[in-house]
Amino acid sequence: MxxxxxxxxxxxxxxxxxxxxxxxxxxxxxxxxxxxxxxxxxxxxxxxxxxxxxxxxxxxxxxxxxxxxxxxxxxxxxxxxxxxxxxxxxxxxxxxSELFYLQDSRSYVGNDVLWWAQKGHGGYTTDLRNARLFTREEAQAQHNARESDIPWPKEYIDARTRPAVDMQYINHTEALTGARPANSLLSASGA
Ligand SMILES: [Zn+2]
Structure with missing residues (x-):
């Protein structure tokens, strides 16, 4: 039936x-x-x-x-x-696919893009690990409020990162004197 x-x-x-x-x-x-x-x-x-x-x-x-x-x-x-x-x-x-980074397109650091940072990491960052993630709605609302804030899909940006070293975080003297653990390992294996 x-x-x-x-x-x-x-x-x-x-x-x-x-x-x-x-x-x-x-x-x-x-x-x-x-x-x-x-x-x-x-x-x-x-x-x-x-x-x-x-x-x-x-x-x-x-x-x-x-x-x-x-x-x-x-x-x-x-x-x-x-x-x-x-x-x-x-x-x-x-x-x-609905997560976005938000670029502040008013300036760059070197060639690096400046991203909105997570809370506690300053206003903006070039380090994606500290960049804040937005939903589509949040990103769109921010872009509507200020056109220079540009949403980028997280996946697209994540696929285009490269390892880089920020000169502010390196110090040659510290690098040489801080190398002791590596030295002692070397001498232990050499003994
Ligand atoms: Zn439907």
Whole structure:
């Protein structure tokens, strides 16, 4: 027996009206819930309810569904799937490709780009390890406030770093006198 589509109930109407479900993690559009019932599934005579939450964007078609013995259980299951998938996808997107460094393009240090620094590392830094990371929204807001602040995707910049030595942090005398542990290792192995 095929699935019979059910009229929207109060919960489904409320979802359509208030959009309280998280937006689609793939395209950012809203989501709708719809339920159906199968009155005679093959294995058991008891009806089986199916709730599906799907993205409103027909070009996206993201959806989750849940089958349960009651409509309410199917709805709650579908909501749980949708919410956890949305959270999971958004978290992944942020960690993989949605992080940005912010360049202060008003000046450079030598040829090095100047980045907004993390708290406790001064205002700006050339050292990416101390650079502050921004989400897309944060980076965009900062750029809107001051055009010379330019967002760069973290992955792009990370692939273009090179080891370099800052002359401010080296001292020849310290380097020679501080070499004792290495000397003693050498003499130990030579003995
Ligand atoms: Zn979508």
């Amino acid at each position: 095929p699935l019979e589509s059910l009229e929207a109930d109060a919960l489904e109407l409320n979802i359509a009206r208030t959009r309280y479900l998280p937006d689609c993690p793939f395209c950012g559009r809203g989501a709708l819930m719809h339920s159906s019932v199968n009155h005679g599934p093959t294995i058991s005579k008891a009806p089986l309810y199916q709730s599906r939450i799907s993205c409103m964007n027909h070009n996206c078609n993201a959806s989750v569904l849940c089958n349960e013995r009651t409509r309410e259980a199917a709805q709650q299951g579908a909501i749980k799937h949708w919410v956890s998938r949305a959270a999971h996808c958004i978290e992944q997107a942020i960690t993989v």
